[in-house]
Structures are given as C-alpha cells and as structure tokens.
Amino acid sequence: MTESGTPETTHAAEEREARAIRFADLTTLRVGGPVARLVTATTPDELVELVHEAEASGEPWMVLGGGSNVLVGDDGFDGTVIRIATRGIDVRPGDEDGTVHLRVQAGENWDELVAFTVERGFAGLEALAGIPGSVGASPVQNIGAYGQELSSALLGIEFLGEGESEPRVMSADELELGYRTSVLKQGLRGVVVSVDLVLHDTTAEREVLGEALGTPVAYAQLANALGVQLGDRVPLARVREAVLALRAGKGMVLDPDDVDSVSAGSFFTNPIVPERVARTLPGDAPRWYVEPEEPDEVTPLAELAAESPLDAFLAHQAELEQVEEHASDGASTPPLVKLSAAWLIERSGIHRGFALPGSRAGISTKHTLALTNRGGASAEEVAQLARFVQQRVQAEFGIVLHPEPTVVGVEL
Ligand SMILES: Cc1cc2nc3c(=O)[nH]c(=O)nc-3n(C[C@H](O)[C@H](O)[C@H](O)COP(=O)(O)OP(=O)(O)OC[C@H]3O[C@@H](n4cnc5c(N)ncnc54)[C@H](O)[C@@H]3O)c2cc1C
Structure with a gap:
C-alpha cells in the first residue's frame, strides 16, 4: 500500500525498491552502483511489454539475467534494468530419430537446465554444468566449457529486436556464434525471449547399453578426471559430476563460502592472433589452431619501444592492413592461433592471489583468469x-x- 492507502502497482513497488538496489546486489562480482529503475518480467508477454515500455520512455534500458557476466561501474545505470525471471521448459520429440527438442524460457537457470537434461538422459549439455546465469544469456557469448559449446545444441532463439513489435525466430546461423561471441554480443540490441535446443535422446540406446551416455569427451582435462580417452562416451551423470568437481577446484562454480567465486568467471577471452605472432612466443605457450575469425589486436613489441608515438601508430596500422589484406584474400588467409590468456597473464608476472596495494579486488587464488572481489x-x-x-x-x-563480461560505465 502507498502512504495514501491506495494499492501500489507491481512496477511502482519495484521502482521504489530499486532506489535502494545496487548492481552489487544483482551481480556475481558484487560491485556496481545504483539501479535507477528495476522491473522484473515473469512471463514472455510481460517481458515484451516491459521492453516496449522501456523503449517508449526514451530512457536507456538493459536486460539482466543472473548478473554473472557483467561489470557495471560505481555510478550504476541511469535507466531501466529489465530482470528476466520467465520460466518454462517445453520438451518435444525431435525431427530425427534419437533427438529431442527443448524450448526453454530465458529466465530459467542454466545449471538447473543441464541437471534437468542429464536426469532425463538427454545428451549435449552435460559438460556445460555449473556455468552460472540464465538460459537467455547463453547465446549472447555462446557459452562453452570442457569441450562443449552452446552452438552444438542450439537451433535458434525467439528474439525481440529493438523497435520490433513481436518476437521473431532467429536461427543459430543468423546468430553468427563464435568463440565467446555472437551478433548479440557484437551489438545487436534486443532480448532473447526463449532458446530452442536439439539434444540427443538416449532412451533407445539406454535399453541396449543400460546407461545414458554423454557425447564423446572432447577435453583432455575432463578425460583425465574421468579416467577415459578423448572421444570416449561416459554416463551423463558422471560427466556432470566430474565437470562440477573440476570447476569447484578452480572457483568456477558459485559458492557462498568461496571468495574465489565472487567473480564474473574468466575475465578475459583467450586472444586469437595470426600464427606468425604466436611463433614469437616461448615454445611452451599453449596454442590451438582455429577457424578463421577476426584476429585480436597485436602491437609488435618493437613498436612499443619506438621513440615516436606517430611512427608506432603508422607501423601498427601497416601491420593491421597486412593482416586484413591476407584475410580478404580468401585462400591465402593466414592461419589463426588461439592463445591461453591465463598463460600470458602468469608469464607477465601476475600470479594467483595477486592484488594491487590496498585494493579489495584480486586475482583468484585458484585461477589467474578470474578477477575477484x-x-x-x-x-x-x-x-x-x-x-x-x-x-x-x-x-x-x-x-x-579483451574483457569477456559486458562492461557498463567502466573504462577498460
Ligand atoms: C564463477 C563463474 C564461472 C563462469 N564460467 C563460465 C564458463 O565456463 N563458460 C562461459 O561461457 N561463461 C562462464 N561464465 C560467465 C557467465 O556465467 C555466462 O556468460 C552466462 O551465460 C551469463 O548469464 P547471466 O544470465 O548471468 O547473464 P548476465 O550477466 O545477466 O548478462 C550478461 C550479458 O547478456 C545480456 N543478457 C542477459 N540475458 C539476456 C537476454 N535474455 N537477452 C539478451 N541479452 C541478455 C546482458 O544484457 C549482458 O550484456 C562464468 C561466470 C562465473 C561467475
């Protein structure tokens, strides 16, 4: 009730509540200033309505799921934050034998979805257990871990684009999913309303084999933990448990008792560079060949030492142009190599547990890639x-x- 005794609408109540709410309360890093206006959508229709209202207001707006991949500045966000709490998992037989289709509402919890699929014997998400956050955010950076990526199971999404009246279906191809990226991460504004997945239904197989096996193990560390070879298939529940244990050892599952998990997960993506740049690194630098993608920025060390900033700038531009020429040259595209950001950080002299003097932020004591509060x-x-x-x-x-989380109101 309001002071005058009239009933308060949900939205008004939420706005009032928001005055006291900070991003520190809504994000896993537990930092960030005030939310000017906070609204929560609990049904897909309400979500569409709230986006339309926010657009009509002319004020800035953003969506938030579990807050596990954002860094918002201490000044907060002077606009509307639409928190997504929609629920629902619809399971249908797939088009092909042995497959199953799931339509999952954006507000479902990702890790609970993985547990749901493992319990029912649906294979394809088991190695993605323990990733915090919502289902709706999963296509934004094409979440991945331990040899699986969302892209291998994603059919498409229901998407409400900015300025659009109704959600439309976007195929996985249209999303241009790549390593921790998609068109959504690259700036396509809108809201993922639901996610369509295709998984392997092990029901028939189980009758013969007696157990529900996951997809072939595709990550060496996971294979070691399971005591199997790469490419072997292992019961779904065992894969999920092994992944959760590996993640816990790195502070990569949310645990109220583990300060190393007060993070946004890996803070930096693994850089992708032309092979000739990778060749300049010490021989023990981990590296993986990857499909052509946009290479990350590289500043040759000689240029960093150059006396004139203008010379350095011009030399750098020439270097980038060379890479672009190669890239547009079809067959002669230079091979690209993904490097380990964790290795680069450690070899640059920053170790686990490192903190700047007097700072309450520090590198995780378990993993150099996680910045923790x-x-x-x-x-x-x-x-x-x-x-x-x-x-x-x-x-x-x-x-x-490059930072992996979405950064709002912070200079990096
Ligand atoms: C301990 C820890 C471990 C992690 N491990 C991994 C990992 O192994 N692999 C991995 O890929 N990630 C990992 N992450 C990062 C994070 O969990 C994922 O990126 C997750 O998908 C983010 O979900 P969220 O709901 O919390 O997104 P939020 O943090 O709420 O939002 C992230 C971004 O997505 C946007 N967004 C959210 N929901 C929607 C929607 N419905 N429609 C459109 N845009 C939306 C937001 O506006 C924001 O830009 C980890 C994070 C933590 C804290």
Missing part, C-alpha cells in the same frame, strides 16, 4: 586490476586482452 571492492578497484593485467600482458607480449 575479496570483500567490499568497488567496480573501479576491479577495473584498475583489469587494466593493470592488460597493460602487463601488452608490455610483455604486445597482445591486447
């Missing part, structure tokens, strides 16, 4: 640490690390 850190402290890591790696190797 050790207790009461500000967003600026996290950003300072991120910039320090970027500068160290660039000074040492000439490679620019």
Whole structure:
C-alpha cells in the first residue's frame, strides 16, 4: 500500500525498491552502483511489454539475467534494468530419430537446465554444468566449457529486436556464434525471449547399453578426471559430476563460502592472433589452431619501444592492413592461433592471489583468469586490476586482452 492507502502497482513497488538496489546486489562480482529503475518480467508477454515500455520512455534500458557476466561501474545505470525471471521448459520429440527438442524460457537457470537434461538422459549439455546465469544469456557469448559449446545444441532463439513489435525466430546461423561471441554480443540490441535446443535422446540406446551416455569427451582435462580417452562416451551423470568437481577446484562454480567465486568467471577471452605472432612466443605457450575469425589486436613489441608515438601508430596500422589484406584474400588467409590468456597473464608476472596495494579486488587464488572481489571492492578497484593485467600482458607480449563480461560505465 502507498502512504495514501491506495494499492501500489507491481512496477511502482519495484521502482521504489530499486532506489535502494545496487548492481552489487544483482551481480556475481558484487560491485556496481545504483539501479535507477528495476522491473522484473515473469512471463514472455510481460517481458515484451516491459521492453516496449522501456523503449517508449526514451530512457536507456538493459536486460539482466543472473548478473554473472557483467561489470557495471560505481555510478550504476541511469535507466531501466529489465530482470528476466520467465520460466518454462517445453520438451518435444525431435525431427530425427534419437533427438529431442527443448524450448526453454530465458529466465530459467542454466545449471538447473543441464541437471534437468542429464536426469532425463538427454545428451549435449552435460559438460556445460555449473556455468552460472540464465538460459537467455547463453547465446549472447555462446557459452562453452570442457569441450562443449552452446552452438552444438542450439537451433535458434525467439528474439525481440529493438523497435520490433513481436518476437521473431532467429536461427543459430543468423546468430553468427563464435568463440565467446555472437551478433548479440557484437551489438545487436534486443532480448532473447526463449532458446530452442536439439539434444540427443538416449532412451533407445539406454535399453541396449543400460546407461545414458554423454557425447564423446572432447577435453583432455575432463578425460583425465574421468579416467577415459578423448572421444570416449561416459554416463551423463558422471560427466556432470566430474565437470562440477573440476570447476569447484578452480572457483568456477558459485559458492557462498568461496571468495574465489565472487567473480564474473574468466575475465578475459583467450586472444586469437595470426600464427606468425604466436611463433614469437616461448615454445611452451599453449596454442590451438582455429577457424578463421577476426584476429585480436597485436602491437609488435618493437613498436612499443619506438621513440615516436606517430611512427608506432603508422607501423601498427601497416601491420593491421597486412593482416586484413591476407584475410580478404580468401585462400591465402593466414592461419589463426588461439592463445591461453591465463598463460600470458602468469608469464607477465601476475600470479594467483595477486592484488594491487590496498585494493579489495584480486586475482583468484585458484585461477589467474578470474578477477575477484575479496570483500567490499568497488567496480573501479576491479577495473584498475583489469587494466593493470592488460597493460602487463601488452608490455610483455604486445597482445591486447579483451574483457569477456559486458562492461557498463567502466573504462577498460
Ligand atoms: C564463477 C563463474 C564461472 C563462469 N564460467 C563460465 C564458463 O565456463 N563458460 C562461459 O561461457 N561463461 C562462464 N561464465 C560467465 C557467465 O556465467 C555466462 O556468460 C552466462 O551465460 C551469463 O548469464 P547471466 O544470465 O548471468 O547473464 P548476465 O550477466 O545477466 O548478462 C550478461 C550479458 O547478456 C545480456 N543478457 C542477459 N540475458 C539476456 C537476454 N535474455 N537477452 C539478451 N541479452 C541478455 C546482458 O544484457 C549482458 O550484456 C562464468 C561466470 C562465473 C561467475
């Protein structure tokens, strides 16, 4: 009830509540300033309505799922935050024998969805157990871990684009999913209303084999933990448990008792560089050949040492143009190599548990890729640490690390 005794609408109540709410309360990094207006959608229709209302207001707006992949600044967000809490998993037989289709509403919890599929003997998501956050955010950066990626199971999404009146279906192809990226991450504005998946239904197989096997194990560390060879198939529940145990050992599952999990997961993506750049690194630098993608920015070390900033700039432009020429040259596209951001960070002298003097943000004690809030850190402290890591790696190797989370109101 309001002070005058009239009933308060849900939205008004939420706005009032939002005055006291900060992104620190809504995100796994537990940093970030006030939310000007917070609304929550619990049904797909309500979600569409709230997006339309936010657009009509002319104010900025953003959507938030579990808040596990965002870094919002200490000034917060002067607009509407639409929190997605829609629920529902619809299971239908797939078009091909041995497959099953799932339509999952955006607000479902990702890890609970994985548990749901494993319990029913549906294979395809088991190695993605333990990733925090919502189903709706999963296509945004094409979540992946332990040899599986969303892209291998994604048929498409229901998507409400900015300025559109109704959600439409977008195929997985249209989303241009890549390593921790998609058109959504690259700037296509709108909201994922639901996600369509195709999984392997092991029911028939189970009658013969007696157990529900996952897809072939595709990650060496997971194969080791399971005591099997790469390519072997292992019962779904065992894969899920092994992944959860591996993740817990790295602080990569949310655990209220583990300060190393007060993070946004891996803070930097693994850089993708032309092979000739990778060749300049020490022989023990981990590297993987990848399909052609846009290479990350590289500053040759000689240029960093150049006396004139203009010379360095011009030389850098020439270098990038060369890469682009090769890239547009079809057959002669230079091979691209993915490097380990964790290795680059460690070799630039930053170790697990590192913190800048007096800062409450620190590198996880279990994993150099996770930037953590050790207790009461500000967003600026996290950003300072991120910039320090970027500068160290660039000074040492000439490679620019890019943040994986969505960054709002923070300079990186
Ligand atoms: C401990 C830990 C471990 C992690 N491990 C992994 C991992 O192994 N692999 C991996 O890929 N990621 C990992 N992450 C990152 C994160 O869990 C995923 O990116 C997850 O998909 C984010 O979901 P969310 O709902 O929390 O998204 P949020 O943080 O709420 O949002 C992230 C971005 O997606 C947008 N967004 C959210 N929902 C929607 C929607 N419905 N429609 C359109 N845009 C939307 C937001 O606006 C924002 O830009 C980890 C994070 C943590 C904290």
